[in-house]
Amino acid sequence: MKAVEVARPGVLAIAERPMPPDPGPDEILIKVKAVGICGSDMHVYRGRSAFATYPRVIGHEISGEVASVGKGVLGLSAGDKVVVDPVISCGSCYACRLGRPNVCRDVKCLGVHVDGGAQEYIIATRDKVYKVSQSLSFEAASTVEPYSIAAQALSRGRAVGDDMALVCGAGPIGLVILQGLKALGAKVAVADVVDSRLKMAVSCGADAVVNSSTQDLERFAVDFTGSEGFPLIFEATGSIQVLELVVSKLASQAGRVVVLGYPPEKAQISPLDIMRRELDILGSRLNNKQFPTAIKWVERGDVDPSKIISHAFPFQDAQKAISFIEENPHEVCKAILKF
Numbered sequence: 001m002k003a004v005e006v007a008r009p010g011v012l013a014i015a016e017r018p019m020p021p022d023p024g025p026d027e028i029l030i031k032v033k034a035v036g037i038c039g040s041d042m043h044v045y046r047g048r049s050a051f052a053t054y055p056r057v058i059g060h061e062i063s064g065e066v067a068s069v070g071k072g073v074l075g076l077s078a079g080d081k082v083v084v085d086p087v088i089s090c091g092s093c094y095a096c097r098l099g100r101p102n103v104c105r106d107v108k109c110l111g112v113h114v115d116g117g118a119q120e121y122i123i124a125t126r127d128k129v130y131k132v133s134q135s136l137s138f139e140a141a142s143t144v145e146p147y148s149i150a151a152q153a154l155s156r157g158r159a160v161g162d163d164m165a166l167v168c169g170a171g172p173i174g175l176v177i178l179q180g181l182k183a184l185g186a187k188v189a190v191a192d193v194v195d196s197r198l199k200m201a202v203s204c205g206a207d208a209v210v211n212s213s214t215q216d217l218e219r220f221a222v223d224f225t226g227s228e229g230f231p232l233i234f235e236a237t238g239s240i241q242v243l244e245l246v247v248s249k250l251a252s253q254a255g256r257v258v259v260l261g262y263p264p265e266k267a268q269i270s271p272l273d274i275m276r277r278e279l280d281i282l283g284s285r286l287n288n289k290q291f292p293t294a295i296k297w298v299e300r301g302d303v304d305p306s307k308i309i310s311h312a313f314p315f316q317d318a319q320k321a322i323s324f325i326e327e328n329p330h331e332v333c334k335a336i337l338k339f
């Protein structure tokens with residue numbers, strides 16, 4: 001079978017790999033149909049991932065069809081349309097015992113730490129495989145994973161329907177968070193520095209957008225919130241200056257700040273800003289059992305994957321897809337490899 005393999009940083013090829021063995025007890029063999037390309041795949045390709053080892057098959061936004069199931073597998077059979085939760089954890093460390101395996105001290109993600117889904121077949125254990133409606137396209141189903149990131153961020157931020165939120169960054173992550181917040185009923189403003197990204201935010205239902213390279217974000221926050229500041233803010237730009245501004249100026253008294261982006265620099269943040277307003281600063285990583293929520297969103301039409309999927313390529317053109325993404329960063333939102 002064929003696999004999209006990064007042999008070493010900067011070198012990607014369609015490699016020939018042996019077919020996986022027949023699925024063992026509790027395992028499922030999946031014929032992969034669509035895999036979304038994410039920023040972390042690009043980091044693996046470019047050698048910018050702190051965690052990847054090589055050679056590595058990329059891909060953690062996976063949909064496919066059950067080919068066969070191992071002994072004892074319940075609730076799934078050949079032909080079912082499925083998605084795969086890519087988070088793997090140890091099951092015994094403090095975070096795992098607490099029920100938060102997404103921050104396991106030894107957490108692994110498909111396509112980064114171990115081989116991912118961008119290959120014609122993969123094996124997954126029963127607990128990682130979720131059935132989705134046959135009426136969903138494989139492309140739409142592959143976005144369940146990014147929506148699970150949004151569901152995790154909303155859960156961490158304790159988002160509710162009457163929240164007034166600011167989403168910083170209108171990349172794929174900012175846009176899925178925006179769609180999740182709108183599905184809840186929240187009022188949402190989105191900040192970015194690229195107009196084409198802000199246009200996507202408008203089409204995803206943003207109540208207001210602000211280009212913070214040409215407009216004063218602090219002034220905008222005062223106007224939008226009636227000078228109270230935002231009770232809920234998501235940092236999804238990966239810009240250290242944005243995080244500093246959010247904590248020092250944009251969050252309301254008793255506000256919640258959910259941190260998704262992780263730039264390499266250290267932030268200059270005043271403890272007084274955190275203490276004075278009793279801010280909750282909450283990390284959000286991958287997803288913790290959020291696949292059922294994300295599937296419900298996509299199946300019910302609470303969110304619209306077609307608003308984030310901008311391009312699709314046959315997997316054989318993976319190199320072309322990656323070059324296209326690198327050369328057209330403002331135009332591409334979510335690109336998908338089709339198998």
Ligand SMILES: NC(=O)c1ccc[n+]([C@@H]2O[C@H](COP(=O)([O-])OP(=O)(O)OC[C@H]3O[C@@H](n4cnc5c(N)ncnc54)[C@H](O)[C@@H]3O)[C@@H](O)[C@H]2O)c1
Pocket residue numbers: 038039149168169170171172173174191192193194197212236237238239241242259260261262263284285286287
């Ligand atoms: N926590 C997690 O589980 C998780 C999962 C996936 C991605 N991430 C991280 O979340 C961040 C967003 O991911 P993405 O795939 O949407 O990335 P992306 O790079 O596609 O999008 C980031 C957006 O932020 C905008 N931006 C950059 N600097 C800005 C600034 N100073 N002010 C306003 N806007 C600015 C960019 O124009 C872009 O539209 C990244 O840092 C990524 O590494 C975290």
Ligand SMILES: [Zn+2]
Pocket residue numbers: 037038039040060061145146
């Ligand atoms: Zn992803």
Ligand SMILES: [Zn+2]
Pocket residue numbers: 089090091092093094095096097101103104105106
């Ligand atoms: Zn663990």
